[in-house]
Amino acid sequence: MEVRKRTAKQEKHPHHHHFSASDVVHETAEVTREVVEKVAEKLTCMWDELQEWQRDNHFIRSGYRPATASYLKSLKSLSYWHNETVNIYSHLLGAVFFGVLSSILYATLSPRHEAAKLWNVLDYVGIVGLITGSFIPSVYYGFKCETLIRDGYWIMICTIAIACATVSVHPHFRTPKYRPVRTSMFVAMGLSGVLPIVHGIQLHGIKEVERRSAMSWLLAEGAAYLVGALLYAARVPERLMPGKFDIVGSSHQIFHMLVLVGAGCHLKGMVVSFDNAHSNGVQCP
Template identity: 25%
Template sequence: MLSLKLPRLFSIDQVPQAFHERGILFGYRHPQSSAAACVLSLFQMTNETLNIWTHLLPFWFFAWRFVTALCVTDIQNDSYSWPMLVYMCTSCVYPLASSCAHTFSSMSKNARHICYFLDYGAVNLFSLGSAIAYSAYTFPDELVHTAFREYYVALAVFNTSLSTGLSCYSRFLEAQKPGLSKLLRLLAFAYPYIWDSLPLFYRLFLFPGISAQNEAVLYHWRHTAMTLLASFLYSAHLPERLAPGRFDFIGHSHQLFHVCVILATHMQTEAILLDKALRKEWLLAASQPLSLLQIAAALLACLLFSLGNIVYFSAALYRTPEAELQRKET
């Protein structure tokens, strides 16, 4: 009978500091795992297993929704639906990138950093996808014909570049200044979200306008609440901070953070779909849809800027002498 030998797991004091997670004492994979061992770990209970599956399974759900939307859309002629398709595509990219990052992050120290650089780039691509969809369907009535909306997507592109660079840079501070590293990364994710959500906040808290008073508002509220909960879990390291070692495999904050992020994306998708359907007549009469050139230029600029940041910081890992890296981690 065939038997499969699973890779050995390690405690926190058996792996380099770069792999340490606060409050997680056991379940670490070998810090120089092979790619095959990383894939095999998907079917072994480690402290990363649920981090992988809580984004890998939703990826297939979001991909199914995206393909379904493609099949029922006249892509060539229905320019009104283009922003929604872009958003749905980017909502597939970030969970796939995250699951891959968590899967292969134990191959080496540098591989760990590069995996998460790519993860940050995917998150920011999704941020831009959200901005494009918000610009097309979610803006409150009073802001549709303003300069704010005219430059909203362009500044969202700028934010993605700055956010990717800041989040990548924060990883170089983990060893010596872990608190500052976490703060910078949290800010790098928070401010693009705040910028993207400004028209939504105006709609929820100030004056939505007649066309924006619809069933989508409830989903926007749920999405906002779930995003705030996800942010809290990401920064607080609860519950594992209160009981180190008890949530190594199931229930630690990053797993809960992943679940909240996926639920937030689901609520956001439902809200945007409702806005797209219920406000279509008003939006088409009141404003021009984003052109294919505008959407393509925004996406291309985001990809180029983000990949530029990722390449730069990845190269910086190899420009730093190994001895210096070790000194910083001790």
């Protein structure tokens, strides 16, 4: 009688005996993923739901954080995915060397308009500082004996830096309309580094410039910055497939990654230049 009851129960619920540990793990993971997605949907919003001052790139359609009027609430967004997550952590991971201002910007971008404007200005000023700081040691090692030339290039880059920082602070140039202008300005500032390289080759030849300034690493740095800036200005790849790169893979995020690559190239180049200058020594007359 007991056997019949068990058999009948098994026939009534045969699926109870087909669950394995892997099935349970898979089911749990699937439920967790669905819960995370639902939570993320509530924490983020679409382009059409943004306030006017938050709108910059209409090819990014989703994953935005709504304005919170609270730094604390904005900082809580570090714990979930949205379309600034990559920008935040790309700078946080590189903050040992640079990018502190930019990390603060993207972590607190959504509280309110005035706060966003302030940190946006600091972001641009941080970029100016990064380029200027990269330029100065490169020129120092490249023209270690030619002090007048060295000082001339230092004055040039500092003048350009002041001009770029001044424009960055001006509200008129911080709007999405002037995005290409801002990008062109910083590209021009970066390309000004080509002048001392060409000048150095004329004075000392390619091999000596490579030995003094690690030219190949500086060119790699410039290439990373230039490609990143062009993608950012063109809004590629999100322009080609709107909505597909809202959270990961947008031009802004690629730009951030290439900035890290460029800064890494610069660091390597300066280490090589330092070693060459202090081991072999450039003998000045």
